[in-house]
Amino acid sequence: MSSLSGKVRTPGRNWRDPSTWHLRTRLVLVAMALLVAICGAVGLFSYASMDLFLTRQLDTQLAQASDRARDFGRPSAGNSGGRPDPLEARGQGIGTLNARILDGVVSSAGFLAGDATRKSLSSEDSQILLALTPNSAPVDRTLSSGAYRLTAVRAPYGDVIVTGLPLAEKQNTLASLVWTMVVVSAGGLVVIGLAGTALIRRTMKPLEQLSEVATKVSRLPLDAGEVALAVRVPAAAAHPGTEVGGVGYALNQMLDNVSSALQARQNSEMKVRQFVADASHELRTPLTSIRGYTELMRMTEQFTPDGERSLARVQSQSERMTALVEDLLLLARLDEGQPLKLTDVDLTQLSVETVSDEKVMAPGHAWRLELPEEPVVVRGDSTQLHQVLANLLSNARKHTAPGTTVVTGVMRSADGSAVVTVTDNGDGIPAEFLNQVFSRFARADASRKNPAASAAAAGGPGRSAGSGMAGGPAAPTMAAAPTSEGTSGLGLSIVQSIVEAHGGTVEVTSRPGRTEFAVRLPGGPREA
Structure with missing residues (x-):
């Protein structure tokens, strides 16, 4: 477990599932989403307002240019056939477009180029101008020379005067506004995101401390x-x-x-x-x-x-x-x-001596040894380690039927620790009792609680929780009577306590036909 300053890792986090994200991550993302929405709304409002303002301004200029073109294009007195060119009216700016439509034909059409010279319109542009409705609201059209704001006015003398102003300046202004809003908003979002992340992390620090304390206590x-x-x-x-x-x-x-x-x-x-x-x-x-x-x-x-x-x-x-x-x-x-009385203990020699003692007490069992060629030496209390092995072998002797094979093995594992195993081929330990075999006074049979069952099973081989080894056939209710030697239910508790006092571990695995106790002790000297 890490200290309070460490981070608690959450297993199984899926970044595609927002419900598994850190709360601070979700808060930052929600805040950023709100800021993006606000910036977008402000940008759209600013764009719409600026577009409306520029359009009104352009319409005012267009109306003034249209009036100048209409007044200048009035036919001269005494020369009914002459029509002055509206584009030559005074005050018309660069890019201004003027055209005269008479009897459905476009005449005198053109616009002022940047060098103040007159440029003609194409036939396609003329068709666009003919489609305009006189005396209606100005409209935007795209001509060969660019986008224009156009208006058509029917003059008192019968001609239709078309006037247009280029939209390039308006579009450039709006584009500059868009880029300004994007750059400013992006920069603001980055700054606010970093500052908000730091503030949220600092604000959420107490919750992280609570989580770390709870996790540490849980372990x-x-x-x-x-x-x-x-x-x-x-x-x-x-x-x-x-x-x-x-x-x-x-x-x-x-x-x-x-x-x-x-x-x-x-x-x-x-x-x-x-x-x-x-x-x-x-x-x-x-x-x-x-x-x-x-x-x-x-x-x-x-x-x-x-x-x-x-x-x-x-x-x-x-x-x-x-x-x-x-x-x-x-x-x-x-x-x-x-404190233990530590000495160098040869587990191979200890196993030979202990198994020899058990052979004398239970000649009906088959006792086997699986020992390495080199002695396996550990640092420990020889008396207590002898009792560990004696209890495991006695456990097998008392709770398995005659003819059972009991194998005692000693080996040195890859990590240098010493491993002692006691394995028998008896009936095995009931699965529901396997996690209780090392408990004090625990017994696999119910004879201590059910005298009737004990009396009914008297004379049969018993099954002690203290031993936990495979034994003879037991009644379906697991109410076998104790053996003649009797068990206190403390044997395996003593084994576990001694092994843990030596810094080791003891484990049991069992199934019908094989039960194995494995004692693992820290490595010691390799030579006897």
């Missing part, structure tokens, strides 16, 4: 052991006067409550563990006395056959109770974190 091992729940939302992001600060303040209050609950739970667990340790320690003395007096009575007194069986039962149960007390004491020491 803490809160299920067991002493938990230091010291992470909190910074005070700057936990001010109850704001929306985000209110969430941060509530989260801190929740974390305080959780921390208090965890501390209370830890205190309760410590009291229970201390009680178990103290009770186990105190039970050792009376149990030793019971075993001693039992042995003394068997040596010095004469009993009937029933009495002898009863005394043997007392002795066996006291021995079983003593083993349970020793297991509880060991777990208590491991919980307290007492």
Whole structure:
């Protein structure tokens, strides 16, 4: 987990799905979209306003030019056949177009070029001029010499005078306006986008801190052991006067409550563990006395056959109770974190010795060893590691039927760690119980809770959760009775505690016909 200054990576983000984007990204994009819409609206309004203004201005100039052309084109007195050229009227500017239409024929048509000379119009231009409606509103037309604003006026003397002004200046002005609006808007959007992104990121920082705190807490091992729940939302992001600060303040209050609950739970667990340790320690003395007096009575007194069986039962149960007390004491020491007596331990030699012991106790099983040519040496507590292997082998012995093959393997993995495996070909562990095999006092059978089922299954091979190894056939209800040796359900708990105290891990995989426990320990010296 990264620190509070780090970034929380969100898995599975799809950039094509906006719902998976960061909130700050969506806020920036929404703000930019609104700004683009505003700039577009302002640009369209400005363009329309400027176009209307320039059009009105051009229409005013066009009306004045039309009046000058109409008055100048009046026929001269005494010369009814003469018609002055409207284009020669005074005050007509460069680019002005004038034409006279008489009896449906265009005459005296042309425009003033940039050098103040007269330029004629093409026949296509004449057709466009003939199509104009006299005394109507000015219209825009595209001629061979460019775009023009045209108006046709019927003069009192019967002629139709056409006047036009070029649209180039208007179009250039509007184009300049468009480019100005685009450049200014784009620059403004870039500046506002960068500034807005920085401000939004700064504003959203408290939410990121809340997310990081919640993520860090979610990854803490809160299920067991002493938990230091010291992470909190910074005070700057936990001010109850704001929306985000209110969430941060509530989260801190929740974390305080959780921390208090965890501390209370830890205190309760410590009291229970201390009680178990103290009770186990105190039970050792009376149990030793019971075993001693039992042995003394068997040596010095004469009993009937029933009495002898009863005394043997007392002795066996006291021995079983003593083993349970020793297991509880060991777990208590491991919980307290007492230091290990570290030495170089040869796991190959340890496996040979432990398997030899089990062969004597269960000659009906097939015991096999798979060892490397070179010794596999680790740094650890030899006594405790022997107990790990002994518990796993005893587990296989107690909870599998005679004839089962149990294979003990030792190897050195590629990363340098040492791996010890205990595999049997028994019936396997029920899938619904597989994740509980390392729990204390957990048992796969229901005999402790269902005496009737236990009595019905008496005499059959049992299945202990503490062992977790494959065993003989079990009833469909998993209510097999314990074996004659009995199990406390602590064997695998001790294995897990010892292995974790050595910095290693233990795993189990099981299916019908194969159950394997794999112990992985940190690498140590490679030579014995």
